[in-house]
Amino acid sequence: NAGVTQTPKFRILKIGQSMTLQCTQDMNHNYMYWYRQDPGMGLKLIYYSVGAGITDKGEVPNGYNVSRSTTEDFPLRLELAAPSQTSVYFCASRSTTGGKLFFGSGTQLSVL
């Protein structure tokens, strides 16, 4: 059972470039989340989704976009990358009725 899979694991971008962080889960979870983790700052919620076709902003959505066309996939799009977006990004999912949150292994992104 793969759980939550994130790709790529590492990426270096130049300022102004764009990219998509991929996230897929095979647990049939309706709830999916994107977090960023900065050193000493804890995890911050970027976007979340409660099901296919439904997304909503979290605490720090600026500079990011998401889509949820299927239950399994929840990609995060960075447009016009900025140094402030250097961080570790985590995708997570859980069942509709609540319960444990399952995390992917993360994507370490550097914007130079």
Added chain:
Amino acid sequence: KQEVTQIPAALSVPEGENLVLNCSFTDSAIYNLQWFRQDPGKGLTSLLLIQSSQREQTSGRLNASLDKSSGRSTLYIAASQPGDSATYLCAPTTGRGGADGLTFGKGTHLIIQP
């Protein structure tokens, strides 16, 4: 806005000791609360989940308690081992059925000395 504080920020002890990690949160209207473990360079792993109606949960050497009215949770680790070395994060869930996610503390960085 929910705010979560974890004390201590870091802890280093010899193996075999019993430990208590503390978590406090400002909004007591929570749906549930989870404790996570994070190893360096890895994602988070859920250790224990306590529903708002529960007072505690146990898993092996780990015991988590919840006092919702006072906005506090503790994680008790019995007979600590070097393999317990990691960062431990507390995260209460607020919102409708937990839809808007969890709020994380900054974690307690734990080192167990052999």
